[in-house]
Amino acid sequence: MARNFTPEEAVERYLQERKHDLSDSTLYNYKSNLGLFTDWCSYQSHIQYIGDLDQFDVSDFKMYKRDDVADTTLYNAIMALRTFLKWCESKGLLEGLSENIMLPDRGRASRVEKLDPEAADALLEYMEKYEYATYQHVTIALMWDAGLRIGAVRSLDVEDYHSAEAYIELHHRPGPGEKEGLNKDRGTPLKNKEDSEREVNLHEWVVEIVDDYLNGRRNEITDKGRRPLLTTEKGRPARTTLRRHLRAMTRPCHYTNKCPVEGREVETCEATKKSNASDCPESVKPHSFRRGAITAWLNEGHSKELVSDRMDVSTDVLDEHYDQRTEEEKRQLRREMFEMGE
Incomplete structure (x- = not known):
């Protein structure tokens, strides 16, 4: 036996x-x-x-x-x-x-590996106009500005947000889990547990969005005695809900009404349905969205050490998996930082 x-x-x-x-x-x-x-x-x-x-x-x-x-x-x-x-x-x-067991694809060349700053700007501009201060807008703004993981942005409570000082606190708050009979309540854990806890400064444009969301569109709902920052009508959104919304929002047809994929038309493409958003090769996974945010911060000339602390990623992992800058982009940045002119 x-x-x-x-x-x-x-x-x-x-x-x-x-x-x-x-x-x-x-x-x-x-x-x-x-x-x-x-x-x-x-x-x-x-x-x-x-x-x-x-x-x-x-x-x-x-x-x-x-x-x-x-x-x-x-x-x-x-x-x-x-x-x-x-x-x-x-x-x-x-x-x-x-x-x-069927092995997943190692990686498709057509799949977007990171969100470019131009696409992020276009998405945020669209949301500013048509989806302002929705919880989806807050999600996108926080993830792009702070490079947050899905689990981190979901973990935020209202009390973790400090409008006047323009920053958020991130805390590892796991649920009972296996310690209480393998309970499914996972709480809101952070990827690296207590090591992921930190305070992150926000730009003023993000603070304005979050303030307006809190003053208008947020559902006043509690979650086991806590007040989630992000809420749906049912409570704190699940990770799968946030992933699904991110994939839907990052489809180019959603925020530009155009499809850049050869051979596809907006009018006939099945991926225009929210339920099929992941079938769009130009939609972006949370991992790729975060990679784009980190690369954008590096391209703006911020040191790897500062980006490492802000985004909760070691400099070694940042170099290996997140720094998506081309050699030309790195050279141009060095030229700007050293004020070498054209």
Whole structure:
């Protein structure tokens, strides 16, 4: 009879068995990728043991992470998961799960990898005119100005916003999670937990939008005794809701009424429906939106150290994954900073 292992225990046993067969860097990558999965499992009330997993759980995890990470990161996470589940099957902990896992695309050349400043300006200009001070407008403004992750912007309470001093506070507030019977209440955790807590200054144009939202359009709703900054009619928006709205709002047809995709027409394109927004190759994932914001700050001449603190990303990760500037852009910036003229 097979033993019962929690997902965390199974991963730990798997890594222990493989540590002599893998290089340190490969072992680290496996640990990081499988950590994404065990973190997700800890908030699923029906998953207590690794044997509780089924195909729907793997699919749900894939969809949950899809808009949070780059395509390559998701591919590596699912590849590591499939290899781990094969090991679980060899130990009798699972049966016939790994062979049905479909790997996601490593990355499509046509997919937008970051939002350009010109597109961000056009989107914000559109929202200023047609969707002013909606919670979607506040979301876009905060994410672009502060480079916030979806989880961070969702975590904000009214008390975290300081209008007069023009800044926000970010706090790690996880829910009960597995500590209370694998409760699904995740609270509002931050990616790097307490290390992600910080105060972030805002530009005056963002403060004006948030002030007008609070004075008019915000639904006065509480969430377990807290007052969320962003609210729908039902309460604090779910992460999936924010992802869906971001994909819909960043479609060029939404804010320009034009489609830049060759072979598509606004009148006939299925992606013009909000429910199909992710099918638009020009719509932007939260991860790509954040990358665009970080790149824009770097292009404005801000130091990597300051951007690192503001955006909650190490300088090493910033260099490897977020700095999307071309060599020409870097050269032009150096020319401006050194006042070398044309």
